[in-house]
Amino acid sequence: MAFSYEFIGYLAAMLTTLSFLPQAIMTIKTRDTGSLSLGMYSMFTLGVLMWLIYGLYLRNVAIIAANAVTLVLAASILLVKVQNLLGKR
Amino acid sequence: MAFSYEFIGYLAAMLTTLSFLPQAIMTIKTRDTGSLSLGMYSMFTLGVLMWLIYGLYLRNVAIIAANAVTLVLAASILLVKVQNLLGKR
Numbered sequence: 001m002a003f004s005y006e007f008i009g010y011l012a013a014m015l016t017t018l019s020f021l022p023q024a025i026m027t028i029k030t031r032d033t034g035s036l037s038l039g040m041y042s043m044f045t046l047g048v049l050m051w052l053i054y055g056l057y058l059r060n061v062a063i064i065a066a067n068a069v070t071l072v073l074a075a076s077i078l079l080v081k082v083q084n085l086l087g088k089r
Numbered sequence: 090m091a092f093s094y095e096f097i098g099y100l101a102a103m104l105t106t107l108s109f110l111p112q113a114i115m116t117i118k119t120r121d122t123g124s125l126s127l128g129m130y131s132m133f134t135l136g137v138l139m140w141l142i143y144g145l146y147l148r149n150v151a152i153i154a155a156n157a158v159t160l161v162l163a164a165s166i167l168l169v170k171v172q173n174l175l176g177k178r
Binding site: 005008009011012013014015016017018019020021022023025026027030032033034035036037038039040041042043044046047048050051053054057058 | 094097098100101102103104105106107108109110111112115116119121122123124125126127128129130131132133135136137139140142143146147
């Protein structure tokens, strides 16, 4: 029973981490960020960076790996959003 | 030293959880979901639901609380996205 619950944990981590991949691909391809919240991607990117620091402190490979991937994806989306906002001025 | 690193962990969790609040408010207010990825919100909502189940299994209040909040926010955004897609047909 414990095994199947651990599996749910791994699947949960994989889904929440990889979910940013379709968003990053869509954002980079279309460069449309009109309905993306700047507040969300600023807070989220900073939060994931802090998760990565926390994972490095704990030397927990799962936390480090998941957040390193998410950081690249979230930061890419944030970058396009900021470029669009700066371009509009 | 341990305290300050634990603090980083808490702050990281708070940031990544609450980051979905500005996005949910923006999406519900404007109902604009043009640049939101359906793939992202489908995977993310399912992932957060699985995190919640995993937290309930572990009886870990932090995992349960963070993911219950995120589930409501992510599911609200997904709902508007799906309504918009269905409305367009």
